[in-house]
Amino acid sequence: MSLKQIVPSRKAKPQSRSRKNLGWLLLVPASAVLALVIGWPLINLIILSFQEFGRAQVFGADIEFIGFENYSNILTDDGFWQVLNRSLVFAAVVVVSTMVVGTLVALLMNFVPKRIKVLVQIGLLVAWAMPQLTAVIVWGWMFNTEYGVFNYLLSQIPGVDFYGHSWLSNPISFFGVAALIITWQSVPFVALTIYAGLTQIPKEMIEAAWLDGASGWQRFKDLTFPLLRPIFTIVIILQIIWDLRVFTQIYALQGLGGLREETNTLGVYIYLTSLGSGEFGLGGAIAVVMVVLMSAVSAFYIKRTLEDMDN
Amino acid sequence: MMKPVSLLGQGALATLMRKEQKMRKSAVVAMFGVAALTLVGCTTAEDTTSGSTTDNDTSSDSATSEDAVTGDIRVWINGGDTPDSAREYLIETFEAENPGSTLTIEQQDWGGLVEKLTTSMSGSDSPDLVEIGNTWAPGFTSAEAFMDLSPYFDELGGDDLLPGFVEVGTFDGTFYAPPYYAGSRLVFYSKSDFAEAGVEVPTTLTEYVEVAETLNSELGTSGVYFPGKDWYNALPYIWENGGEVAVNDGGTWDAQLSSASSIAGLELVKRAMDSSNAAKDGDEAESWVAYCEGGHSMLSAPSWAAGLLVPREDAPCERSADDLGVFALPGADGGAAQIFAGGSNLAIPQASQNPELALSAMKIMLSPEYQTIMGNNGLVPALTSLGDTLGEGEIPEAVSAAAANSKLTPASPNWADVEASGVLQDMFVKIASGEDIADAAATADAAIEDILNG
Numbered sequence: 001m002s003l004k005q006i007v008p009s010r011k012a013k014p015q016s017r018s019r020k021n022l023g024w025l026l027l028v029p030a031s032a033v034l035a036l037v038i039g040w041p042l043i044n045l046i047i048l049s050f051q052e053f054g055r056a057q058v059f060g061a062d063i064e065f066i067g068f069e070n071y072s073n074i075l076t077d078d079g080f081w082q083v084l085n086r087s088l089v090f091a092a093v094v095v096v097s098t099m100v101v102g103t104l105v106a107l108l109m110n111f112v113p114k115r116i117k118v119l120v121q122i123g124l125l126v127a128w129a130m131p132q133l134t135a136v137i138v139w140g141w142m143f144n145t146e147y148g149v150f151n152y153l154l155s156q157i158p159g160v161d162f163y164g165h166s167w168l169s170n171p172i173s174f175f176g177v178a179a180l181i182i183t184w185q186s187v188p189f190v191a192l193t194i195y196a197g198l199t200q201i202p203k204e205m206i207e208a209a210w211l212d213g214a215s216g217w218q219r220f221k222d223l224t225f226p227l228l229r230p231i232f233t234i235v236i237i238l239q240i241i242w243d244l245r246v247f248t249q250i251y252a253l254q255g256l257g258g259l260r261e262e263t264n265t266l267g268v269y270i271y272l273t274s275l276g277s278g279e280f281g282l283g284g285a286i287a288v289v290m291v292v293l294m295s296a297v298s299a300f301y302i303k304r305t306l307e308d309m310d311n
Numbered sequence: 312m313m314k315p316v317s318l319l320g321q322g323a324l325a326t327l328m329r330k331e332q333k334m335r336k337s338a339v340v341a342m343f344g345v346a347a348l349t350l351v352g353c354t355t356a357e358d359t360t361s362g363s364t365t366d367n368d369t370s371s372d373s374a375t376s377e378d379a380v381t382g383d384i385r386v387w388i389n390g391g392d393t394p395d396s397a398r399e400y401l402i403e404t405f406e407a408e409n410p411g412s413t414l415t416i417e418q419q420d421w422g423g424l425v426e427k428l429t430t431s432m433s434g435s436d437s438p439d440l441v442e443i444g445n446t447w448a449p450g451f452t453s454a455e456a457f458m459d460l461s462p463y464f465d466e467l468g469g470d471d472l473l474p475g476f477v478e479v480g481t482f483d484g485t486f487y488a489p490p491y492y493a494g495s496r497l498v499f500y501s502k503s504d505f506a507e508a509g510v511e512v513p514t515t516l517t518e519y520v521e522v523a524e525t526l527n528s529e530l531g532t533s534g535v536y537f538p539g540k541d542w543y544n545a546l547p548y549i550w551e552n553g554g555e556v557a558v559n560d561g562g563t564w565d566a567q568l569s570s571a572s573s574i575a576g577l578e579l580v581k582r583a584m585d586s587s588n589a590a591k592d593g594d595e596a597e598s599w600v601a602y603c604e605g606g607h608s609m610l611s612a613p614s615w616a617a618g619l620l621v622p623r624e625d626a627p628c629e630r631s632a633d634d635l636g637v638f639a640l641p642g643a644d645g646g647a648a649q650i651f652a653g654g655s656n657l658a659i660p661q662a663s664q665n666p667e668l669a670l671s672a673m674k675i676m677l678s679p680e681y682q683t684i685m686g687n688n689g690l691v692p693a694l695t696s697l698g699d700t701l702g703e704g705e706i707p708e709a710v711s712a713a714a715a716n717s718k719l720t721p722a723s724p725n726w727a728d729v730e731a732s733g734v735l736q737d738m739f740v741k742i743a744s745g746e747d748i749a750d751a752a753a754t755a756d757a758a759i760e761d762i763l764n765g
Contacts, residue, residue, distance in 0.1 A: 055454040055724075058433045059661065110586075119654030122757055145590035146601075169539075169592040169744060257592040260733030262756070275426050277762070278450065 009205075042291070048284035055278040070285035080269075080286065084220040087266040089173055091243040097183045098239055102190025107220070109195045121192070128188035136252040139181045145257070168257030173265070180248050186242070190235055197228040230305065237301050241294050247271065266290055372646050381411035382665040384439040386672060387428075388420045389655065392492070393442075394688040396679060412668055425450070425727065432456050437662035439669040442655045452482035453489050453724030457658040458666055461486045468677050471694045473654075475719050480656045482724070489677060493654035493691035493715045495614045496544065497706070502636045504530060504608040512636070516551050516643050520583050526608040527586040531608035534586030535711055538593035539743035542735040543651045544611045545580045550718055551643040552576035556735075557721045557759055562764035564723060566756035568738070568750060575749050584743045591743040594736075605629030611640060614710045615655065615689055633675050637705050639713040652717030654691070723763045734758040739741065 049071070051057075052064045074080045105124070109117050127135075142149050145166045154162040168174045201224065210218050225232065247267035254260050256266070264272065270290070274283025388398070398416055405414040417438065419427065425447055431437055433456075443451065451457060461465065464486050473490045480488030498519075505511070505522075508529040513519040523534025537544065549556065554573030557566045567573055585590075588606060595612075599619040602610045603626070610620070621632040642648040657676060659669045675681055682692040686700025691714045698714070701707035720726050729735070738755040742748055 055429065055450060055456075058429055059456045061453045062434070062454070118464075145593060146588075164588075164590075166590055166592050169740060254733070255594070257590065257594075259592075259737045261737050272731055277725075277728040278429070 020226065031221045041258055045284050045287055045291075049288045051281045051284075053279075053281035053284070058278075058280070066281075071289075073282060074285055075291070077196045083266060083269045085263050086264070087244060090179070090265060091240060093148065093175075094179050094182050094186070094243045094246075095236065097179065098186040099236060099245075100189055101183060101283055102235075103194055105191035106194035106198060107189060109191070110198050124188035127185060128192075130185070132248040133252055135185055136181055136249050136256075137179065138147065139184075140253060140256040143177050166257060168253065169259065171262040174253065174258045178246075178249055178253055182243065182246060182255075186239060188237070193231060194228065197231045198224065201227055218265050229308070232245070233301055233305055237298055240297050244294060244297075249261055330414075361649075380665070380666050380667050381409070383413045383415065384663075384665045384668045384672060385415050385417055386440045386669075387419050387438045387442060388416050389424060389442045389444075390421050391418075392655075392690065393750065394684060397684040397688070400681055400684060401675055404681075405672050408675070409668060409671055412665075414668075414672055429456075432660040432662055434662065437660045437664070439659065439663040439665050440672050441658055441660060443488065443658060445476055445490070445493075445652065445654050445656050446730065448479045448488050448656050448658075449482060449722050449724045450727040451658070452480065452485075452487040456661060457487040458661055458663070459485050459487065460489065460659070463670065463674075465551075466674060468694050471696050472677075473652075473691075473693055473695060473714075475652050475717055476654065476656055476693070477720050479722050480658070482722075488656035488658040489673070490693040491655040491657045491676065492682075492685050493652055493714055493717065495638050495652070495691055495710045495717065495730060496611055496640065496650045497614050497617075497709045497713060498535075498609055498611050499602065499617065499620055499642050500609040500636045500638070501630055502634050504532060505636070507607075512638050513641055514645050515641050516548065516579065516648055519641055520579055520586070523586040523609060525584055527588075530608065533588040533609075535583055535609040535611065536589050536598055536601055536607040537584045537587035537611075537743075538589040538595055538598070539584065539591045539740035540594040540736040542739050543597075543653070544595065545739055546651045546718075546720075547640055547642075547648040548580045548583070549573050549576035550649040552579070555634040555721075557723070557763060559721070560722070564721065564760060564764070568759070569752040569756050574748060574752060577742060577752060580739070581742050581748060584739075592740045603628035606613075614691075614706060614713075617706050637709050639709045642716070647712040647716045649716050649718040650713050651718055652714070696697055721763065725763050725765065728757055728762045732758065732762060734762070 043266060050065055052066045052069075057063050084187050105120070109120055112120070141147070143151075144149070145164060148167075150167070150293065151162040151165055154160055154165075167177050205223060209223050214222070245267045246265060249272070250263065250268050254263055266286070270283050270286050271285060274280050277283075357375070375588055386401070402414050402416070406412065421444070424444075428441060428443065428451070432451075469488050473493055476490030476493065477486070479491065480486065500512075504526060508526050510522045511526050513522045519535075525534070527534040546556070549568070549572075552572050552575040554570055554576050555567040557564045559565075568577070589601065598610055598612055599616050601607055602612075602620055612620075617635070617637065619626075620628065620630060620635055622628040622630075639647040640650055657673055659666055659673065663669050675694055679694060679697060682694050682697050683700045686692040686697050686704070689701065689708060689710075692698070692700060695715075698711045701710055720729075723729075734755050738751045741751040
């Protein structure tokens with residue numbers, strides 16, 4: 001049975017011209033707000049990225065336009081490329097782990113009895129509602145070198161001695177801890193969203209597929225996933241954006257341990273350049289690069305979805 | 312940043328979930344929202360640039376005018392360091408000396424204050440008098456954020472002001488920011504541990520490290536609690552061995568951590584760190600908690616931490632009050648070592664609307680009466696002649712001894728950037744973890760020169 005037959009067909013309703021105009025009119029207020037709160041700061045950011053703008057300029061020194069100097073500075077800086085690569089790899093790992101775990105939890109919730117489902121949902125909501133900084137501090141204590149519960153538990157295994165092991169001083173295990181914290185806090189959003197989508201799939205379809213002898217994996221691959229594809233798309237985009245510009249968790253973890261220079265990600269790097277070092281022009285240029293990067297990611301998915309709609 | 316985004320995502324997704332037919336359209340709409348929000352997240356870094364017009368016509372000369380000026384001034388005091396009695400004294404004295412004017416104290420949090428000061432002092436709503444962390448001073452003085460106070464140097468205390476703080480508050484020969492108070496680092500120790508290991512209070516820095524090593528090998532405790540990121544406490548080792556972090560060589564900063572003298576100091580740091588059971592990449596925050604746990608025989612900490620190293624009502628402590636001893640970190644040749652001087656400076660923002668009144672308030676805050684209140688509350692007064700206001704006893708004596716020989720980080724406008732980059736923490740963590748000292752120092756030197764000269 002192919003997908004086309006399952007999904008109810010849509011009928012396009014002919015719209016009158018005045019209705020169409022009304023549609024454009026209704027878009028005006030939202031567009032105006034977006035232009036004001038997003039367009040204006042963005043224009044300022046772009047202007048800033050072409051200026052020599054440090055603390056002296058904040059206090060009234062003359063502002064000089066320096067063309068692409070900020071851009072050539074960052075693009076020829078090895079440090080920037082290291083940070084960019086690190087951020088991309090880290091975001092990829094976290095997005096994949098979040099999506100896999102989140103989807104599995106959502107599928108699980110679809111099968112377990114109601115009481116357990118409510119318990120799982122409460123657990124997820126609590127994890128989600130926890131302020132990021134609080135989460136990092138709690139996890140940080142669990143991985144603490146001297147008092148951490150992980151070191152204690154691991155050391156209970158015969159022949160294993162993790163006392164005094166520092167999880168954050170090695171960049172790889174630093175990012176392991178960071179990925180764990182971020183995944184832990186992102187899974188609830190993914191799981192609840194996908195679960196909500198799952199509840200909208202008519203039971204009859206699943207039943208029909210089951211009767212036709214489709215395995216669990218086949219039912220997911222050929223039925224559930226295509227139906228929920230728009231949800232997956234938007235959740236993945238959101239995760240990519242959030243994970244690429246991750247700030248709080250990395251910045252706070254750096255305060256708990258680890259080597260700052262080897263663990264900076266894009267968000268932290270922009271913060272340190274702009275507010276830490278007072279080089280607002282340079283930080284602005286890095287931010288513009290990040291905007292372009294993330295817009296490209298978003299545009300790719302928007303294009304894909306539009307193509308899907310046309311089919 | 313995460314919250315508004317997730318709320319929108321949630322709202323859009325709630326729509327998505329209603330019917331499969333509507334799913335696709337809604338998804339696209341939400342995606343435009345996402346694309347837009349991508350942009351929001353990245354523009355916050357430049358918030359501070361708005362409204363950067365500065366009022367430069369508040370020339371310092373006008374402050375000498377005898378005309379009675381009245382106004383309402385706002386004073387920024389940071390954290391709870393300044394005692395209430397001093398605040399009351401400031402308000403009462405100011406309003407008595409300046410009839411018709413009022414003074415309001417607005418307490419600020421230390422965290423994120425550099426950013427807040429940058430924003431507020433560049434706008435039209437600037438506070439009139441601010442307290443700043445001493446190592447931040449060059450970052451602001453070099454940007455001409457403060458009023459020139461050179462003509463009032465003598466009135467504000469002159470040569471009696473803490474010299475290290477005057478130096479950091481001066482840029483290019485112009486005096487901008489007098490000291491407010493200083494903190495001081497002391498070595499606290501357990502008398503019973505010393506007796507058990509059979510060691511005496513050390514009189515030189517090398518002896519101090521040897522005592523730490525003995526305590527560690529005899530008792531298994533940390534000789535001195537020394538987490539890897541604690542660069543404040545590591546600086547004296549470099550200075551006492553004749554090394555420097557960086558020196559200004561004809562306008563160019565030359566980082567000195569890999570000089571022979573500095574390396575000798577860093578080797579001593581390594582020995583002290585090896586005697587410690589603290590995390591090799593831990594920091595010094597809450598070090599009193601570790602001390603109270605009982606596994607550490609010595610601890611180098613700010614003087615005000617003394618009250619936290621004994622059992623308190625709300626916090627138990629394995630160490631008794633009788634057991635707590637204290638001394639100033641000894642120098643290479645005896646006497647007190649040159650320690651890192653924490654503390655604050657005061658300054659009047661260029662954008663202040665009432666510079667004359669702000670100056671009047673500043674004079675009160677640097678008066679012997681006001682500074683005596685600070686001294687009585689355990690803060691090292693800005694006036695060196697008031698050292699005895701700290702009182703009598705072991706701790707005040709150690710504080711005075713240590714403060715008399717305090718030293719600051721390089722007075723470069725970019726020094727705050729060095730601190731923000733974490734390069735010093737990174738270097739000491741590497742040293743604590745057993746990496747090659749010369750390599751770690753050379754890497755740090757390159758990074759520091761890059762920032763200071765950049």
